[in-house]
Amino acid sequence: MQYRAPVEAYTGTVREITIGTGAKALRMGGETALPFHFFDQGAIPNPPRLALEVWDMPPRDWTRWVVEPFQDVISDPVKWAQKCVTYGADAVCLQLVSADPAAGDTTPDTAAQTAKAVAEAIPVPLIVYGPDDEKKNAAVLARVAEVCRGQNLLLGPAVKENYEAIAKAVLDNGHCLIAQTSLDINLAKELNIKICKSFPPDRVVIDPESPSLGYGMEYSFSITERIKQTGVIFKDGMTQMPIIANLAYECWKTKEAKEDRTQGILWEGMTAVSLLLAGANMAVLRHPETLHYVKRIFGLK
């Protein structure tokens, strides 16, 4: 008798969301099979998307080999973002670090003007991460949403303490939202249920948090995997959102990444590849060589 490989057919669909508008529009998610299960039934319409990150202030403690590729533009977020595009990023992720009360405490409006300038200067969609401080972040993202009205940015993170204010501004001004919880699938679902009481689920992206290789990546891996399984196999509407792995910051603060150039790039690369295999639909990277490395592995252009 001939061996016939089993083929799974799934019933759930990951929501397909589009960020950016017009020629910049970028689709993510939309798969009806588990990640990279091309051998099963179902479609995987969009490849993993890769963003490079930009800071809105010159980083102080970055190791030399991450600064190098951006040496000439590191104090200018607009030029920095444009450079990311020349390196081949599908999207740019602006980290509004300076708005953190512990950093520069820039006003929401200043931060928003930076976001607007960056968004308008690049031919790819913009993702914006506000500062960690949840109170400040609510004010910052609300202002970014207003100032960049209609550009369909991907804004976050909204957390359980501040999602109401952020979601409203994001929705009123035509953007998408990043819902962030800390490495817990039940809490991720819980936040989505709460957000989606007043927000369309097909404009939400899940950020399950993405610790680095060697520092807890396996937690994120397994949660990402389980979110996909509950969405695709069990048709759970509240876990069917695409997933973003915002991993660059986590990777480049490790001792290993700072120790050696090649090791650092591989560290970020292996974290990204792992999380994408688990099912992340978008990875935020820092080093352009990591971007090329990940693209090569997945055969992406």
Place this chain on the structure above:
Amino acid sequence: MIIIGENIHIISKAVSRAIDSRDTKAIQALAMAQSQAGVHYVDLNLGPARKDPIPMTEWLVKTVQATVDLPLSIDTLSPVAMDVGLKMCKRRPLLNSVSGKAYSKEHMLPLAKTYSAEMVMSVLTDKGCPMDVASRSESIMDMVAYANRLGIPNEDIWVDPILLPVSADQGQAKEVLEFIKILPDILPGIKSTLGLSNLSNGTPPQRRGLLNRTYMIMLGRCGMYSVIADALDRQLMALNRGEMPEIVKLVYQVMDGESIDMASLPADARDYVKTARVLMGEKLYSHSWLED
């Protein structure tokens, strides 16, 4: 099902204060309320009982026995407190609990023999908590065999599979059901119990009862002998008296994978169905599972 009332529990601030200040009235009121609610045993949970275990235990057992005529479950990690507690019981007590840990085998188990007590025996070992049917079975069979060699019959042993919170490990609810189902086959004559409220630890307080009750229905169907539960949950006690047959039927339907016409059900029945689906692992748990 045999209900062991859990409400005299050292983790409760009110109970802890009442014990510290030897507030006879407060403790007796709690014991009386549970007795009136219809419990079969009153659990006295003393926790680790590190500070003055003897006078505390003596006072508590005496105080409770002065007001209710129910058998007691003495629930402590301290062999000293356990010894005193069992000694004072007027009716045949339940030693709560022994486990497969070496310390427990050496210091707790002999007390059951000394006072001819029945005992709760958990599946815990020095290696931790077994998490699937096979390892739970392996652990408890070892332990029961050990007790049998000391002359303790299966009928005196109430196996506790150790139930974890659904918010921490959703899959455990179903694993425990499977284990309870096979228990009479692997250990004929054995009894069973578990800390039902632990299921909803970490769940928002207003929804804990619903989780506990739904799971109690499921356990009952699998042959559970007893639960340690919140005796002041009126619906839980009503359920145990067989007063909610419609709800029980619905939960069974979920367990059997039957389709249910949600629209035709009243709101409270729908909540039981949703909860049963979470406990069967059909729906991913979140604190907002009723709005899902």
